Amino acid sequence: MRFNPQGSQFRLREDSGRERYRVHLHRFLIEELEKRGIDVGDVDRRLLGNHIAGLVDDFISREGIAVNTGERERLIDEMLNEILGYGPLEELFRDPHISDILVNGPERVVVERHGRLEETGVRFVDESHVMRVLQRMLAPTGRRLDESSPMVDARLADGSRLNAIIAPLALDGPDISIRKARRDQLSxxxxxxxxxxxxxxxxxxxxxxxxxxxxxxxxxxxxxxxxxxxxxxxxxxxxxxxxxxxxxxxxxxxxxxxxxxxxxxxxxxxxxxxxxxxxxxxxxxxxxxxxxxxxxxxxxxxxxxxxxxxxxxxxxxxxxxxxxxxxxxxxxxxxxxxxxxxxxxxxxxxxxxxxxxxxxxxxxxxxxxxxxxxxxxxxxxxxxxxxxxxxxxxxxxxxxxxxxxxxxxxxxxxxxxxxx
Ligand SMILES: Nc1ncnc2c1ncn2[C@@H]1O[C@H](COP(=O)(O)OP(=O)(O)OP(=O)(O)O)[C@@H](O)[C@H]1O
Ligand SMILES: [Mg+2]
CATH class of the missing domain: 3.40.50.300 (P-loop containing nucleotide triphosphate hydrolases)
Structure with missing residues (x-):
């Protein structure tokens, strides 16, 4: 079933910059998936990819956003990461040279690469974006994180270890420390x-x-x-x-x-x-x-x-x-x-x-x-x-x-x- 843009409650605001339209697109996709009762956890990544690509195209043409083929592919990939994966952290997870990922609130993501700490340009939109990604990482582990239990230690499916501490204990937004699993141990x-x-x-x-x-x-x-x-x-x-x-x-x-x-x-x-x-x-x-x-x-x-x-x-x-x-x-x-x-x-x-x-x-x-x-x-x-x-x-x-x-x-x- 194709999405009918006219039927959506969703409207892009006038002041939208590049970052903003991503946020809107993301919300729009979530809304559409929810409307269709699609539980992303159950769907094959490729099928969901096709579906999302269709929705992204609808969004782009409706909003009159000019993107070339490469940008379109990237956008679809980013949205898939947002919906299925670890959002902005996904690319850091894929980089084999990164051993640790440290999130200090939405504005600051630091990594360790080759034994040294480095700032990254990776940003979350806001604290609730960090929380959404965090909850998605924790969902399969069955560990809980909320105000009454604001600290958690968990092992992710790939073997990476995650610690998170949130409000009211963390004052500058959610703080996440990830020690990535090494695919191969240091010999x-x-x-x-x-x-x-x-x-x-x-x-x-x-x-x-x-x-x-x-x-x-x-x-x-x-x-x-x-x-x-x-x-x-x-x-x-x-x-x-x-x-x-x-x-x-x-x-x-x-x-x-x-x-x-x-x-x-x-x-x-x-x-x-x-x-x-x-x-x-x-x-x-x-x-x-x-x-x-x-x-x-x-x-x-x-x-x-x-x-x-x-x-x-x-x-x-x-x-x-x-x-x-x-x-x-x-x-x-x-x-x-x-x-x-x-x-x-x-x-x-x-x-x-x-x-x-x-x-x-x-x-x-x-x-x-x-x-x-x-x-x-x-x-x-x-x-x-x-x-x-x-x-x-x-x-x-x-x-x-x-x-x-x-x-x-x-x-x-x-x-x-x-x-x-
Ligand atoms: N001698 C080394 N040379 C280079 N990298 C190393 C060396 N030893 C450990 N590392 C890397 O440093 C990181 C931390 O190592 P490790 O997890 O063993 O530390 P740890 O002391 O157990 O940490 P924690 O206190 O979090 O348990 C890992 O990414 C690991 O691959
Ligand atoms: Mg250790």
Missing amino acids: AGELLANGAFTPEMLSFLRRSVEARMNMLVSGGTGTGKTTLLNLLGQFIDPDQRIITIEDTAELQLDHPHVVSLETRPPNAEGEGEVTARDIVRNVLRMRPDRVVVGEVRGVEVMDLLQAMNTGHDGSMSTLHANNPADALSRLEMLVGFTGYRGSESTLRQMIASALDLLVHVSRTRDGRRRVTSVQELVECRDGNYVLNELFSWDPASGGYRRPASGFLSSKLQRVEGALP
């Missing part, structure tokens, strides 16, 4: 080439994984914790069974025996929540050889430490922390949240016996992401941690140092040829 070779570590460090890390050291990767936001965990996962013996637990599944361990589990937030009625702690407890009954917790951020820390202390050697996790010392104090703080009542020194004993290796990642001054410290957590002596630093980044020289302690603890002796 060991690429990470080496990027200067993330030296060949010597890589081989030490590989042998530590093989020797089933319990490892904690710490670092600030977006410093490469998950990337490193993915890399370490590849070194696990293919015969071993790995169970991963994440809030939003992001890990892509290149390994034949991985069971990926994801926590579930409560539904709109506040029911049905499954926490990381619930899952970690269940996992211990699933005969894992190793447990990988994407990121510890709550009371599940206790269960993870217990798993590490009770035969699931070679377990790994990441933790948000600004430096290795901070990582240990944050671990203690998280254990504190579990209602732990023992003494500090007992707690430290438990942490020191659970964890073997602390690997810290940061962004160095040149903007690169690197492993900036590898330390062995030797033990807890007289209530203090004993650490043995194996590799560290020296900002002054812009290179790595190998502290020449030559000290080999009993833990490290498990790592074959631990230190070359």
Whole structure:
């Protein structure tokens, strides 16, 4: 059925500029699709494309807008993106060189490309346009976002991770942070080439994984914790069974025996929540050889430490922390949240016996992401941690140092040829 322009309530205003007519065209299309009862989610993209092309032509001729063939194609494409995809963000999603998309209100969209933040010319019409696109991204994930629940974490269909925070918490309009899924993980070779570590460090890390050291990767936001965990996962013996637990599944361990589990937030009625702690407890009954917790951020820390202390050697996790010392104090703080009542020194004993290796990642001054410290957590002596630093980044020289302690603890002796 063709659209009859005369029958539409829709009229283009006199003052319309280029941006404006797009907005009007968009509204017009939505109106028409609604009138026809077309649920865009159910229609094949190509069929809908044809239909929309017809509507766009009607609109163009009725409004007397002059466009050439190329512009017409672009307009149809843009409208399809608006209606089916992620609106103005669609092109950023398609650009393989962009790793992060950050929306700070309708006027400002920033991306990270090749490790650097860049402004883009991408704009939303207004806050409600941002909200429409955001709700469309969230719809298939079943996660909810509104005034009563103004923050959300979700994984999109392509594996990208999205966080959004809106009014009343966000004051300058909806704020969206998207970490795009990489189609292919950074390989060991690429990470080496990027200067993330030296060949010597890589081989030490590989042998530590093989020797089933319990490892904690710490670092600030977006410093490469998950990337490193993915890399370490590849070194696990293919015969071993790995169970991963994440809030939003992001890990892509290149390994034949991985069971990926994801926590579930409560539904709109506040029911049905499954926490990381619930899952970690269940996992211990699933005969894992190793447990990988994407990121510890709550009371599940206790269960993870217990798993590490009770035969699931070679377990790994990441933790948000600004430096290795901070990582240990944050671990203690998280254990504190579990209602732990023992003494500090007992707690430290438990942490020191659970964890073997602390690997810290940061962004160095040149903007690169690197492993900036590898330390062995030797033990807890007289209530203090004993650490043995194996590799560290020296900002002054812009290179790595190998502290020449030559000290080999009993833990490290498990790592074959631990230190070359
Ligand atoms: N050594 C590296 N060289 C270049 N790019 C890297 C490196 N490490 C990570 N990246 C890229 O940086 C981005 C952030 O990495 P990643 O997700 O691993 O960080 P994260 O610390 O886990 O972040 P978050 O705090 O959000 O969980 C990704 O796009 C990743 O591909
Ligand atoms: Mg991460």
